[in-house]
Amino acid sequence: MAIAKRSVQFSFDPKTLDRKWQDRWSNDKLYHVADTSEKQNWFEMTMYPYPSGDTHIGHWYAMAPSDAHARFRRMQGYNVLHPMGFDSFGLPAENAAIRRGIHPYKWTMDNISNMKKQFYSMGTIYDWDREVNTCQPDYYKWNQWFFLKLFENGLAYRSNAPVNWCGQCQTVLANEQVINGKCDRCESVVIHRDLEQWFFKITNYAEELLSFDKVIDWPEKIKTLQENWIGKSFGVQVKFDLSHLQISTPEIETFTTRIDTLFGVTFIVLAPEHNLVSELTTPDNKEKVEKYINTTREYSEIERLSTERDKTGVFTGSYATNTINGNKVPIFIADYVLMQYGTGAVMGVPAHDQRDFEFAKKYDLDIIRVIAKNKNDTESLEEAYTESGILTNSGKFDNISNEEAKIKIAEHLEQLNLGIRTTTYRLRDWLISRQRYWGTPIPIIYCGDCGIVPVPEKDLPVILPPDAEFKPTGESPLKYHPEFINCKCPNCGNDAERETDTMDTFVDSSWYFLRYPNPKYDNAPFDLNKLKLWNPVDQYTGGAEHAVLHLMYSRFFVKALRDIGLFKFDEPFLRLFNQGMIIANHQKMSKSRGNVIAPDDYVLEFGADVVRIYLMFLGPWDQGGDWIDSGINGMARWINRVWNISTINSNKFTLTKENQDLTRTTHKLIKNVTEDIDRFKFNTALAFMMEFTNYLNQISENNNATPEQWNFAIKSLLLLLAPIAPHITEELWELTGNQYSIHNQSVPSFNPKLIEDETTTLVIQVNGKVRDTIEVGINTEKEKAEEIALSSEKIQPYLVNQAINRIIYVPDKLVNIVIK
RNA sequence: GCCGAGGUGGCGGAAUGGUAGACGCGGUGGACUUAAAAUCCAUUGUCCUAAAAGACGUGCGAGUUCGAGUCUCGCCCUCGGCACCA
Structure with missing residues (x-):
């Protein structure tokens, strides 16, 4: 799809700027996160993606605002961990293997490296030293370890259960492979068969999962969805x-x-x-x-x-x-x-x-x-x-x-x-068996004499054999891999067979937040000392489509691991924020419609910051947004104005006495933007900054500032914009003679006293209809205000031959004259 | 069917019960230019009007209130989730 052309002539080259600062930040390890510092720790996560190969605008819509919020917390003085990883087991990799003969591992890792480049181009603060990648044995080993722990504690069991069965492919299908009741590969009708499957006993926690006492801030909507699901x-x-x-x-x-x-x-x-x-x-x-x-x-x-x-x-x-x-x-x-x-x-x-x-x-x-x-x-x-x-x-x-x-x-x-x-x-136990290759092998051995035998901890991980053959039979390649299947019983030493099913990928995502503090730790899934520094997660953001499955499984995992004695907290995510869905030009984006927005093209044309700004400006983040192609030029225009206004030499201002209005407006800006970003209201935060830019243009034109207050205004604007547009603000920070890096500065603070207005616009109504507006001093007395209102020339005609019933006065806001 | 979110200009969207439409897009007119682009300025809800003034206006219908986009009740529509859960 052709992208909107840039119609703005920038005063700078965004491509060069992006590169310059991304490389500098990376070389300086600016976003390296220490586990301890004199600052308070803040763990802010966004849901990690499946490495499908290409970041689409939906990824950016999830990640850019969360990155901005994490950056903002950082500038508020927190030691912020805002990590990223990949949910890298799953079906598409296996389908690619079957269809195109590429090994799932290679396909996945290629995609990951491509996506990492794209995330780099977004200017995110991810500390890649903490990357979590679930398809690596050093990660899934701990899936297996948790499985054994749950098994030991009676929370994992095997039982007969109906599965989706495709008669054509002669195999079991995962729910997500069943599209409208048909097999997603051969399109024949899917029926039900009974199979022996592994389950996690989430129903033991039904009652506790209904309680949200231990979270600080979750959307009511998600809580209700979970309540209904538990039923x-x-x-x-x-x-x-x-x-x-x-x-x-x-x-x-x-x-x-x-x-x-x-x-x-x-x-x-x-x-x-x-x-x-x-x-x-x-x-x-x-x-x-x-x-x-x-x-x-x-x-x-x-x-x-x-x-x-x-x-x-x-x-x-x-x-x-x-x-x-x-x-x-x-x-x-x-x-x-x-x-x-x-x-x-x-x-x-x-x-x-x-x-x-x-x-x-x-x-x-x-x-x-x-x-x-x-x-x-x-x-x-x-x-x-x-x-x-x-x-x-x-x-x-x-x-x-x-x-x-x-x-x-x-x-x-x-x-x-x-x-x-x-x-x-209504809640059922969690069926975790998947008759697939690209997942965590379930660490169980079946022995003719001893029955179900868990793989001993010392033998973990049970490695997924890399040399499996992918045939379009639809069956898991593990079923045809004798070296994998055949083994000795750990109990009696006799010949035995391995479980060939792998785990649901929701197992991976149910604890990845416990791994970020110590992704390379190999004595245990986590180092308790590190874990205590960061977990539970302070702020989690992501799409509402995971309202029940991922979020509930994670809650279950944390509660089960707590009861097993691995740590003490009760909930994985203290605060949760769901972003809405992004659509394009009034339509849902889809490949078949051909209206998918490719972020890379826009980044090349406009620079990362403009794309970030537009995504945050389109609408309220929690309600989603409509990407309209022509709109992005408005953001480019604005950022160019920010550039031009920031690079004005403040010596041109000759005022010697402060312009009170500019001081007041600057402090108001700080207050409003700070409050809005804090609550993820990026769209209105940006609107305030745009308004402020328009205002500064007037100030500049009328030469209505002292050099000092002009500098303060520009500095405040840049600092407030820095989390949203990290590259351009960094460049302007340098150009205005400040010390690297803007991202190590604090959010400016405002003085509430300086925000107070001296005058206000009093609305004069007659029977609730606005008839006049009058500028009056703040804190005008009721009697005085009524007098002003009644003597207004515009009001007089309405009062001729009318008896005044009463007068409502809302201080500093309005006078409503009620006549018969 | 049930649960949840929402319905505001040509469009995306702002509005602690107190000037509806902030901010942005698009449109129109103008300045600059040989011209165009970019930029800047003005204007832009509808009706009436030369203009001023006015009237109407937040899905529909009632209500509460001095005053309702906002609160209450009853409908309609859109989007998301769940769906034979006894």
Whole structure:
């Protein structure tokens, strides 16, 4: 795509400037971060990228503002660690290997070196001595180490679980490889299969993850998203009697949040995977049931995703007894009941649950209304009644409110030992197995005699063999790598086999913030002394698309490692800020649309600073922005004006007495910009600076400053702009005779007393409509202000023959004359 | 369906309940120039008007208030996330 041409004639050459200062900073190790200093440490991170090969404007949009904020903290006197790394395991590398025959390692490392060059061209303060790269054995070794720790502590386990299966490729697919229910490689429909998989027991932490007491500042939105994901609900586990069937268990347990509707149960539904299904199925239903289970097992993603899908199910032939009223109800299986939630069994109350209602209609089951809108309510139901109401058809519980009944019936069941109040969560355990090559090998050995044997710590890392063969079969190359698979059991020494699955890459990102303080430490994942200096992270920034997965997994990791005793803190990220999405010319950017903004081209044309400024000016960072090509010239124009105005020789100013207004405006600028950058409001911070530049032009033209105050104004402007536009401000800092480097200076401070205005514009309203504005001294008395307002020539006509009801006075702001 | 964010000029966007449209883009007119670009100056919500003055104006409809883009209630639309969770 062609880029916007520069229409500005710069007074300087941005390309030369960028290079000059980037090299100087790099040679001087200006951004080297010591672990300790006389300053307070501040750990500010932005989410590390996947090394896709080319930085696009989205990377810049995430990184430039966070870099500016970190630089700003640095100038506020903190010792700032603002590191960068690469989330370098993952699918695209493997696909490149299969499609183009490039080894994932080479592909990844080439991309990383390219992206590092691009980050360098942005003028970021990343200290590359602290780089973290997750595909290196010295990093993923610790993934394996953590896995062993979690395993030892009962937080990692192996279990059978359904996976996405592509029949064409004969392999398992990760969720992200399933696009609209189809395989992303061969486009055939994906079905479900059961496989033995490894899980992390995140559900142990469901309750603690719901609490955000230990964070300082997180967006409400993200907290809510996590709360919804965890999905806590209160309900009752209630038993239905099966004793008459004489099978292995005398009862079946269901979970419900609507125990008040217990008298309305007309059927029971089990998930097809429920372990009682085979026992409950009577011989004459056997064929039907098995057929249903098989089709369910092979149900496609597409069907499952469809909301409007008909409820289907099949009768097992058996009945259960609802002990509260002795009713016999039929037992069905249906795939709308999920094995993973609650007990995998549901009591069907068609009158008060829409899904049950549809199911009952389809299979012609009874619908018994037990909650009435009011006492006279006898209407028949067109759909489930899910509102609150009064109990009916419910024996001794009739005529009480359903909210009351929830408690009464639960207590009743508990007394009879037929039910118990419980809490259930939607959150599932974290499935970490991936049937892929380019990831961390799971450090487990399977021995015919000893079973599951963890790889001993001393044998870590289990190295990913570099000489794997990549064939377009879709299967993990590790499955065909005998040297990798075959090994000796660490326990008994007999022949054994290695696990060939690798870990989900979210494992890598769940603790990388613990590695930045000591990326090369090799006795442990981290040196506790270093860790204490930096962690937890003071400020984290990144896209909201990671609201649940990455951010919740990281929280889980920290809590689990804390409980294992590795450190004491509870949360990984104390403050979180989510930037919005950047779009281009009103459209989402995509390769197919051909509207992807390539930052490199703009950097060559305009210089890094102009691109940085534009990204921060486009809109409020948290709400995203619209990159409109023509807009960038405005930033170039402005920065050129900053250049021109900064290079004016201050000796030309001949005023001997200070211009109070300039002093006031300069101090206001400092206040406003400081506050705005602090809260990531770069767009308004820049607007203030632009306004100030326009103002300085007037001052210069009218020669309305002393040399000293002019210098102070320019110096303040440069210092405030330095975090956002590091190259040009550094050059101007030098040109104006200051000492290298501007980035080692402090943010200028303002004097609140000097900000106070002497006069203010008083708005005069009549009945809330602005009729006049009058300049008055600050702190004008009410009586005086009213007098001024009433005597205004513009106001007079409105008051002729009018009775004044009252007068509102807001000091220093307005007078509102209320007439009839 | 549920949860969240949002709806303001031609465009991106500003506005602790107190002058709506800061700042920037784009447009128009002018200066400079042989000319153009760049730069600078002026102007730029709509209607009415020669102008002044005025009227209208923040998705729609009500309400609270001396005063509402901002608060309350009820709708409509857009974008993001979740989605048979019993």
